[in-house]
Amino acid sequence: xxxxxxxxxxxxxxxxxxxxxxxxxxxxxxxxxxxxxxxxxxxxxxxxxxxxxxxxxxxxxxxxxxxxxxxxxxxxxxxxxxxxxxxxxxxxxxxxxxxxxxxxxxxxxxxxxxxxxxxxxxxxxxxxxxxxxxxxxxxxxxxxxxxxxxxxxxxxxxxxxxxxxxxxxxxxxxxxxxxxxxxxxxxxxxxxxxxxxxxxx
Amino acid sequence: xxxxxxxxxxxxxxxxxxxxxxxxxxxxxxxxxxxxxxxxxxxxxxxxxxxxxxxxxxxxxxxxxxxxxxxxxxxxxxxxxxxxxxxxxxxxxxxxxxxxxxxxxxxxxxxxxxxxxxxxxxxxxxxxxxxxxxxxxxxxxxxxxxxxxxxxxxxxxxxxxxxxxxxxxxxxxxxxxxxxxxxxxxxxxxxxxxxxxxxxx
Numbered sequence: 090x091x092x093x094x095x096x097x098x099x100x101x102x103x104x105x106x107x108x109x110x111x112x113x114x115x116x117x118x119x120x121x122x123x124x125x126x127x128x129x130x131x132x133x134x135x136x137x138x139x140x141x142x143x144x145x146x147x148x149x150x151x152x153x154x155x156x157x158x159x160x161x162x163x164x165x166x167x168x169x170x171x172x173x174x175x176x177x178x179x180x181x182x183x184x185x186x187x188x189x190x191x192x193x194x195x196x197x198x199x200x201x202x203x204x205x206x207x208x209x210x211x212x213x214x215x216x217x218x219x220x221x222x223x224x225x226x227x228x229x230x231x232x233x234x235x236x237x238x239x240x241x242x243x244x245x246x247x248x249x250x251x252x253x254x255x256x257x258x259x260x261x262x263x264x265x266x267x268x269x270x271x272x273x274x275x276x277x278x279x280x281x282x283x284x285x286x287x288x289x290x
Numbered sequence: 291x292x293x294x295x296x297x298x299x300x301x302x303x304x305x306x307x308x309x310x311x312x313x314x315x316x317x318x319x320x321x322x323x324x325x326x327x328x329x330x331x332x333x334x335x336x337x338x339x340x341x342x343x344x345x346x347x348x349x350x351x352x353x354x355x356x357x358x359x360x361x362x363x364x365x366x367x368x369x370x371x372x373x374x375x376x377x378x379x380x381x382x383x384x385x386x387x388x389x390x391x392x393x394x395x396x397x398x399x400x401x402x403x404x405x406x407x408x409x410x411x412x413x414x415x416x417x418x419x420x421x422x423x424x425x426x427x428x429x430x431x432x433x434x435x436x437x438x439x440x441x442x443x444x445x446x447x448x449x450x451x452x453x454x455x456x457x458x459x460x461x462x463x464x465x466x467x468x469x470x471x472x473x474x475x476x477x478x479x480x481x482x483x484x485x486x487x488x489x490x491x
Contacts (some may be wrong), residue, residue, distance in 0.1 A: 202461055232491070242483045249450020256453075260403055282443045286487040290433070 093149060095133055099125060104142045109188040113139065130217060139202055144207065154182040157284045158217060168225020169288055172243075175221060179214075180273070187206045187269050187276075190255040213242050215270060222287065231287050243283055250279035292384055294350060299338055300326060302350060305343045308391040314340065336354055340400055345408065352411045355383040357432075359418060368404060369426020377481045379447060380415075383476070388477075391456040416441050423488065434486050444484055451480035 093101075103124045105117045118139060122132040132174045136142045161174045201207055220241040225231030258264055294302070304325045309319045321331040339342045362375045387456045402408055418478060419441040426432030459465055 122336045198399060198457055199461055200459070239483075242480060245451060245454045245480070246483070247452045249452075250446060251450075252453045252457075253450045256399055257403070260400055279443060281445070282440075282447070282487050284485075286483050290491045 093134075097145060098149070100132065100135055101142055103137070105185060105189065106147060106260065108143075113143070113189070142173065144200060146205065147201075147207060148210070150182050150186070151165075151214075152201060153166050154178060155213065155217070157182070162217070167230035168223070169220050169230035169284075171221040172218065172223045172225060172287075173284050175218060176243060176247065178282050180276045182279050183251070183276075184273060187251075187255065187258070187272055188264055190251065190258075204272060208267070211244075215244060218243060224283070225289075230289055232289050234287055238285055242286075246283040247276075247280055250276055250283075254279075293334075294346060298346060299350070301333065301336055302347045304384060305340070306347060306390065309344075309384075314344070314390070316363075331339055344404065345401060348402075348408060348412070351383050351399060352415075355379060356414065356418070358383070363418070363422065368429050368431035369422050369424070370431035370485075372422040372487050373419065373432070373488075374482065375483050376419060376446060377448065378478060381477045381481050384477075385450070385474060388452075388456065388459070388473055389465055391452065391459075391464060392433070412445075416445060426488070426490075431490055433490050435488055440488055443487075447484040448481055451484075452476055453481075 100121065104121045107121055107124060118163075119129050121142070122129045125132070142164055157178045158175045161178070161217065162171055164171075188229060191245065192210055202222070212227070215237075219236040222234070222236035224230055226233060226236070252274060258268065258272060301322065305317070305322045309324055310324065317340065319333055322340075323330045326333070337346065356380045359376045362379070365372075367375070390489050416438075420437040422435070422475035423432055423435070423440055427434060427437070455476060459469065459473060462469060472477055
């Protein structure tokens with residue numbers, strides 16, 4: 090995982106505030122620099138473009154996610170419980186992104202799909218989830234299934250619910266903190282619904 | 291449900307072929323007319339714009355869906371089995387749309403959300419699914435749950451998987467019939483995965 094300097098953390102935070110307010114496409118590097126009292130040259134020293142700020146923030150989010158998930162995975166819980174927790178943490182770590190997501194354009198999705206670092210993150214996540222599923226099958230808390238396949242269904246399902254929720258937001262007159270909070274709660278529920286599909290009863 | 295004339299069916303078919311090949315935004319009414327050997331004026335007599343052709347095709351798809359679903363609902367099956375079948379039929383009826391979906395822009399989603407006729411279709415679908423869930427709870431094939439809420443999760447979940455699948459297509463070099471067939475099969479599986487969440491075991 091790439092370590093970020095405190096300058097880089099500051100830049101990501103400032104950029105995200107702007108992205109979330111005006112939409113990714115309507116923000117320039119000059120504006121981000123100005124928010125921080127930096128010169129543009131100083132900003133370019135840390136990040137060559139907006140996409141690299143966005144990517145760095147995804148990596149930061151992933152670090153938080155893996156750290157929190159690993160902690161839970163070490164606890165003496167059933168595989169199903171672990172799976173539930175991992176899926177919930179994922180939604181919680183994405184919280185800052187929901188406002189931004191309403192504006193996120195296809196170009197950024199393309200970045201998700203082709204970038205090597207981000208692909209490594211997806212692989213790591215997939216492996217972590219599949220391993221919790223395997224544990225659950227062994228301890229009887231999860232029904233017999235193909236862990237690799239189910240892990241993919243869970244990850245895609247979460248992304249799907251997110252994109253449905255965000256699409257609704259996109260056409261909302263105003264994206265208020267209350268609207269975002271509602272979306273967040275729905276995603277937590279959707280996630281629980283997905284996991285329930287493999288619960289042994 | 292609105293009845294379509296055979297001319298209207300022909301127009302929808304021709305328009306869809308073009309939309310699917312070139313993307314909705316790159317097709318003009320003049321081209322659609324030309325494909326059919328019509329004058330533009332003749333085409334405008336049936337549909338005022340591309341969006342109304344798109345909407346008419348959604349309505350046609352919905353008619354097929356409801357017709358097929360009602361048939362199954364009348365059979366002596368468990369509520370869970372009915373739910374499974376309805377969800378599968380939905381995916382099957384959407385088959386023509388997957389290629390188009392890869393190009394579908396936000397403007398069309400906006401149409402989905404605000405159009406009164408389409409909203410009526412969504413309400414009818416939601417009611418039909420919730421009713422199968424209620425049956426399943428009664429006959430013991432579905433776990434205790436809130437039918438209205440679960441119906442929404444199932445519909446949103448299907449849309450979510452579709453949008454994740456279509457996003458992958460959007461960045462594919464070539465959308466071949468084999469790629470579309472793969473997407474279709476995945477959506478059938480995803481759908482079964484969602485329904486399984488409320489299956490009594």
